[in-house]
Amino acid sequence: NAGVMQNPRHLVRRRGQEARLRCSPMKGHSHVYWYRQLPEEGLKFMVYLQKENIIDESGMPKERFSAEFPKEGPSILRIQQVVRGDSAAYFCASSTISGETSYEQYFGPGTRLTVT
């Protein structure tokens, strides 16, 4: 059973370019969460999605950031016109709401974004 998959693992973008980060949840999971980890800090919640719905985006910057989780395919975190301050590790987690392990979030290996 494959875990949460994220790609790319490392992404380098120049200022002003767009970054697209992909996350495939664990099989059977329909809930996806994105977190950002700035250097030397803990993870900060960004957004929670279910299939075709954004449930909570209270942690997302108001501009340049967007997320989606289409009916088919991975969840995408999109950052437009990247700036140096966007350099961070972006982690995706997934969960299911059924069963004993409800709410347990399983994390992917992260995408490390570097903006030059």
Add this chain to the structure above:
Amino acid sequence: AQSVTQLGSHVSVSEGALVLLRCNYSSSVPPYLFWYVQYPNQGLQLLLKYTSAATLVKGINGFEAEFKKSETSFHLTKPSAHMSDAAEYFCVVGEETGFQKLVFGTGTRLLVSP
């Protein structure tokens, strides 16, 4: 809003010594509490979780944590450190807002020397 405070950004122990990583939480309702471990350049792995079933929670790799409501603490311990335990440890509280939003502490880096 719920929050966690991890005391000590770095903890150093010798191999075979007791590991104690401190965590205090702030919550107005019975919390869900977790400890996650992050190895260098890897994702996060769940060590253990508290969900009110028992105050002493046993996790993987010999770790355990005790929930103490009177002290609002959830410290992580391991009787004997191993070199492979060197990693970053995060104390996390789950915020019930219709779904479980995880609120992370700032992390404690555990260093294990021979």
